[in-house]
Amino acid sequence: MDLRNKIVVITGGTSGIGAEMARQFVKEGAIPVITGRSLERLQVMAEEFGDSIGIYAFDVRDEASTQQALEQIEQKYExxxxxxxxxxxxxFETFVDTPVDRFMDMMDVNYMGIVRCTKQVLPGMLKRGQGHIVNIASIAGKMGTAKSTGYSASKHAVLGLTNSLRQELTGTGVKVTAINPGPIDTPFFHTADPTGNYVKxxxxxxxxxxxxxxVVIKAIKRGSAERNIPNLFAVGVIMSQLFPRTFERFAARFLNKK
Structure with missing residues (x-):
């Protein structure tokens, strides 16, 4: 895919890989439209990029505001x-220490947020006979580890959705990609790991x-179905699927670092 002049909506785009993707899409000649909950942080991004990007504030947990914002984006950019x-x-908490509400919150944002956004955008893509949906999942959705029951479950749900949707959309011109990164040096860990032990x-x-x-941009250009990164973790995914008991016995001490 030639990314020049493509309209790219990025949820959670005010920091971390969302903000970095916006920067690289601008370099590719695309027009990123960054979304997030904080209008103030979105405005900071707008100051950095000027007219090269669009910004829209909404919460993916709120179906009404999600629908309204994405409709406005489609109307503006066509x-x-x-x-x-x-x-x-x-x-990152043990199962017994994680409140039920926290499980629900992670599922609401990580999984249902994708459902809400995709439900709104997909009909237009199908009508045009082209488009690309990229879901940022996680290696955690492939390999469960201690103190990650809620997070891993939400990302496992994302992968189930992604793989099933890809099958449904075969032949429609709409592509679906899952990106499964390992730990990334972003503000994500301010919430996930406030002690800093896991990051260390x-x-x-x-x-x-x-x-x-x-990796995301390359996957879009190539129309890749899935990317697991880094390579060491990608190999770990394969080994865990082929030899689950053996893998868990020997790899647990290297994976359970939370």
Whole structure:
């Protein structure tokens, strides 16, 4: 796909890989439309990019505001060529210490947020016979680890949705991609790991936001179905699926760093 002049909606676009994707899409000649809950943070992004981007404030947990904002985007730009469902958060706690409400909140943002945005954007893509939906999932959706029951479950749901939707859309001209990164050096961990212990333990494996953004753009250009990064974690996914008991026995001490 040639990204020049493509309208790219990025949820959760005010920091981390969302903001970095916006920067790289601008370099590609695309027009990123950044969304998030904080108008103030969106305005900071607008000051950086000027007229190169669009900004819209809404909460993916709110169906009415999500629908209204995405309708406004389509009306202004006349199309949404690419939707990147990036909004999400996690909290690393043991199952017994995690309140039920926290499980529900992670599922509401990480999974249902994607459902709400995709439901609004997909009909237009189908009508035009082209489009691309990119869901930022996680290696955690492939390999569960300790203190990640709620987060891993929400990302596993994202992958189930993504894979099923891809099958449904075969032959329509609309592509669906899952991006499954390992830990990324972003503000995500301010909430997920306030003690800083996990970040310290996996520092050597942490991805940089620009690397992940590059993978996303390359996956869109190639029409890839899925990317697992970094490569070491991609191999781990394969091993965990082929030899689950053996993998868990030998790999648990390397994976359970939270």
């Amino acid at each position: 199309t949404i060529d690419i939707l990147i469902n990036n909004a999400g958060f996690g909290v 333990n996996v520092k050597s494996f942490m991805l940089k936001p620009d690397k992940v953004a590059q």
